[in-house]
Amino acid sequence: MRVTFDQIDITPTNPEYFSGYGRSEKSQGIHDALIISYLKIALEATNLFIFSLDLLNVNRSFSTKVEEKINELYPKNENIVLISAIHTHSGPAVFTLPSLDHAVNPELEEEVYRKLIQLLSNSCVSSEVSRIELVTGEIEGAYGNRNDPEAYGDKNFYRFDFFQEEKLVGTVVNLACHPTILKQDNLLFSADLFGSVRSDLENVLDCPVLMLNGASGDSSSRYYSKGNDFKEVERLATEISQQILNKGKRQTVEFSLSSHSIFKENIHYNPQADSFWVEKSKALSEEKNSAIEKVLATHLAKKMNPESHWVTLISQQLIFEQFVILTYSGEVTSAFAKNIRNRFDCPVIIVGYENDYVSYLVEEENYGKYFESYLTRLPKGAADRFIEKTIRVIG
Incomplete structure (x- = not known):
């Protein structure tokens, strides 16, 4: 089995409207880069493509367009495509939302699509994987049910580590939390909590980290946050990343579909x-x-x-x-x-x-x-x- 990890920057260079909180103001700068994280897993006759976008959402027409392009590029394979958003509320308005009104710049969607397809075309070196380890655990003291702190909140995290011999070549992390520490008064582009957790993990693991948001519909840091600024983003990200790095049950798994x-x-x-x-x-x-x-x-x-x-x-x-x-x-x-x-x-x-x-x-x-x-x-x-x-x- 071979895997390819890659990333590409999709941060707009011009002021744009935000997709979260219904803000009427345009962005006034960039705090941290917004990216697409990419993972291709070659499983014999099947390719699994996973994309994680530092945006609020994606829509079906965009995903269909990507799927069609992948099938065009890999016609001899069964291609499974997962395109997910981390759900940051501090990213640009790229896709319309069914229940909220906000302005969308159609050129942004074309640019995101172009960048995503560029990932498929990049001559990245794939790695022959010799071992995959799955770490499962729970995050405590950072987020939970945002409606009722006593109610059940999904605090499970899942971490897949891909090794080439003893070298860690990439990691996938799945957890469930609204990345909404930053509120509507923030006018800087940011991947918020997920981006900061990813950065912390990459600094320690020295490999690309792909973040996937899970069952976060009613999960957030509402009852755990001590503020709504970037300092608080970093504090909670450190708390979460340290638990992902140091907690949990580890087992070797086979990526046999x-x-x-x-x-x-x-x-x-x-x-x-x-x-x-x-x-x-x-x-x-x-x-x-x-x-x-x-x-x-x-x-x-x-x-x-x-x-x-x-x-x-x-x-x-x-x-x-x-x-x-x-x-x-x-x-x-x-x-x-x-x-x-x-x-x-x-x-x-x-x-x-x-x-x-x-x-x-x-x-x-x-x-x-x-x-x-x-x-x-x-x-x-x-x-x-x-x-x-x-x-x-x-x-």
Whole structure:
């Protein structure tokens, strides 16, 4: 098995609008570079391509365009493509969002696509892998459930180390946290928490590190942060990276792919005909007193307009002999992550924001209780049914 790790800078050089927090101001500079991290794993007749973008999201048309180009470049192989975003809110507005309004510069998407394809064309030296080690553990004291600090939060981390003989040639890290330490008053481009964790790990490991965000729908550092500036980003990143480096159970694994499948489901939803949200909207219009109620009312108004829409939910299932990778095209909550992992007797790596963005996937039990429900484009129970189907596909 051969692997190729690479990175490329995608930081805009001109002022651009941001994709997070609905900011109206353009960027005023760069704090840290935004990149695409790239990993190609050659598995006999199958190529696995993983891209992690320092952006808020990607969309389906972009991912499809990339997939078509890869199939054109590698026509004799089965090509599996995972394109994910770290979900930084301090990156440029490259792709539109279904539930938020922000300006998008179409030239940025073309530039990101060009840079991504350049990674495929770069004459990077691939490495023959002699050993892969998987480290599994939990991060404590840095992030958790952002709605209720006593509720379950997905604190699992997964770290794949790829070795050529005894040399570490690259690492993949998966954890679940909104990288939103920086708030709307920040006007500098930044990869926020994930970028700082990556930088810390690369400085120690002396190899490229690819970061994948997981089931972070309701996970953040809200109850752990001591501030909202770059100093706090560095503090929490150090806490997380030290635990990734020094904690966890290590085992040698084989990257032997048993099966790969893609599950899609189209859901038509008219929130204006949903009595649940009609009543919520009425109550908020009558009781709009607090700041949070005003925010919820604003998001609910956007949710109720347009009248109806189609949502295409997508999940990929990669089954390896010793672990499973499940991807979802939205923001999966901690409760779903716990439920999914309870159904398997091996490590399950969950990747969110993958190949598209359909907003939040909220479990039925908490639907309507918290912020995520006011942005989700799905009716109550739809996410539960979809995720259950993605598990059953595996068998």
